[in-house]
Amino acid sequence: MPDFPTSRPVLAGKSARHGKGITLEALPEGHVLQVMGATTSADLRALLDSAGLTGSALRPAGYRQWYAVGDTPLDAQALQAIVTALPPGTYLSDQSHGRVRIRLSGTRATELLSKGTAVDLHDSAFSVGHTATTLFGHISVHLSRTGETEFELTVLRSFAEALYSELEELAA
Amino acid sequence: MASLITCPHCGQRPKEEFTIKGDASLTRPAPDAGPDVWYDYVYLRSNPKGLHKEYWHHSSGCRRWLIVERDTVTHKVHSVTDAALTKLGGAA
DSSP states (O other), X not given: OOSXXXXXXXXXXXXXXXXXXXXXXXXXXXEEEEEEESOOHHHHHHHHHHTTOTTOEEEEOSTTEEEEEESSOOOHHHHHHHHHHSOTTEEEEEOTTTEXXXXXXXXXXXXXXXXXXXXXXXXXXXXXXXXXXXXXXXXXXXXXXXXTTEEEEEEEHHHHHHHHHHHHHHHO | OOOEEEETTTEEEEGGGOXXXXXXXXXXXXXXXXXXXXXXXXXXXXXXXXXXXXXXXXXXTTOOEEEEEEETXXXXXXXXXXXXXXXXXXXX
């Protein structure tokens, strides 16, 4: 028995759920980088690409705020390279251990999400690539539409289990 | 109460996502303005029926401070602007 608990994915105990029209799964705890400051999505995209993070998604999270997310963990060196490349007045906070991503997909995904959030999820208002920082019940989440019937929820790590259980409950 | 607020950054959201701070039309008095003026500024508020101009924080959204003008009689929201950007003279 080690003196200190070892780091493990917070949703490791939760199995992916495949229900009627709903698939719910925890995504690998790769990297979640929060960027704030006077820059643009295009500039940040170029910066991530030049840092070799072509597979990472860049998601707006409000006025001058973004999340850069991906499935692969970043080492300190890779992170430092991005921080160094940031333009002046732009700041990065590594949230890789602070936030967890959950994927929700299926034909009933929007129906399920509508039970918890007030954001209009109709195709005409929230098309693929759209993001929103909002509440799901009482839990703050960052919601992104990654596909026609596919969504990703980024949530604070300590709320991840509660949110996952809630989604499981609602998917039933 | 107005239940839908159109955040200039996030679009239409329910009031549950916001935290209301209070009157946005107050002006902070000079440090040597005297106790009466300061007492008034810190503690005394009128509660008019009708138009209110308040600071709202989009605490569960973009986390920006907004200025919301709303009517407590008709529940109509007249305007929502970003507080910092408005102060700086830029549009939200």
